[in-house]
Structure formats: C-alpha cells, structure tokens
Amino acid sequence: MADAGDSSSSSSSSSMEKQFEGFLQQLEQSGNLRDRIRAVAAEIESSTRLMHSCLLLVHQSRPIPEVAARAEAQIDVLKGLYRRLAEILLELPGQYYRYHGDWRTETQTAISLIAFLHWLQTENLLEHSEVEQKLGLDSSEFGLDIEDYLIGICFMSNELPRYVVNQVTTGDYDCPRKVLAFLTDLHASFRMLNLRNDFLRKKFDGMKYDLRRVEEVYYDVKIRGLAPTGDSTGDQGTQA
Known part of the structure; x- marks a missing residue:
C-alpha cells in the first residue's frame, strides 16, 4: 500500500511540475513580448514629444504651414512604429487587449496632437477612421480603440483655450468665434454618449471648462467691439 501511495504522490508531483513549467514558459514569453512592446511605446512617446514641441510653435504665432510641416514629419515616424507594434502582436493573435495598456497612454497623446494639427489646418474634427489611416492601423487586426480616440480628442480640446488667447493677442479677433462654434458642437x-469609462468621463467634464474659457474670451472680444462685423454667433452657452 505504501508503494501505491508513493507512486500516486510521485505522479501528482510530476503533474504539478509540468503545469508550472508550462506557466514559466508562458510568463517568459509574455514578459519578452511586453518588453518589446514597451520599447516601441517608448519610441512612440519620444516621437509625440517632438511633435508636441513643434506644435507649441503655433502658440508663438508661427505660420501654420511651417508648424504643420515639422509636425507631420513625426506622423510618418509614428506610422512606422505602429507597424512594428502590429508585427509584434501577430506573434500572439487575439491578445490585443491583454497588452493594450502598454501603449494606450502614448496613443491617446498621439491622437490629441494629430487631431490638433488637423484642426489647425481644417478647423474640423479629425475622425476615428482618419486617425487609423494616418497611423496605418487596420481596424480588423490592429485598430484604434474607440475610447483611446475619444480621450485623445478630449486632450486636444485642452489646447484650444490657450490657442484662442494667443491668437487674440496677435489681433485675430475672429478666432474665438470659430473655436467656440467647434467646441460647442x-x-x-x-x-450623446453613455460614458461608462470613469477616466473618459472625467476628461469629458474637463472639456466643459475648455468651452467656458473660450466663451469668456469670445464675449470679452464681442463686448469690446473687436469682433469682426457680421459675426452671427449667438450666446450659445455651455450645458452643465
């Protein structure tokens, strides 16, 4: 009976050992993959930092075409980096959201900068599909998470009050009207959205203050009689 017990104990120990050897291999594989992802994410952060420094020049009244040319060079860099991320994730299909957190913050920043640049050039919102196109993302395999896009747009709105103030100081008194119309829309x-992500909801709440700051500048310009004639923007007001 003792021999049977020893045999059973040995079998159980061997089974347990095999299981944990499998865990070890999976953890090492996951760790190596995450290290490679984080290395690319660090390069994305570096690229967005350079792009941000380029876009800051617009607050110094530098011509938009000059600012855009410098910033757009980094979009090509970002496109290459996201291609590398996609290639890494192909090694473990279906694991996008397992590792998503390792590059989402950098992606939100990239979206905010690209969207701000787009607004400077067109005064329109950069759509989700347009961001994917600019970054070379394939929605079927390695796409842009909707919440990341929305958070990035919220970050973009934070730049607009500062832009409005600086433009007014240079004599562009129509800028507050245009930005107010855009932010109101x-x-x-x-x-319209039912926001369940607490962080996204918090960022959206911040947009309300961006809107109010732009409103204050717009009404100040209007009261002083500096707004261009034919300004038909009404007292739109922010919604609580």
Missing part, C-alpha cells in the same frame, strides 16, 4: 456630440 464637439461638446454636444460627446453628450
């Missing part, structure tokens, strides 16, 4: 569009 954007804020109203966000209100």
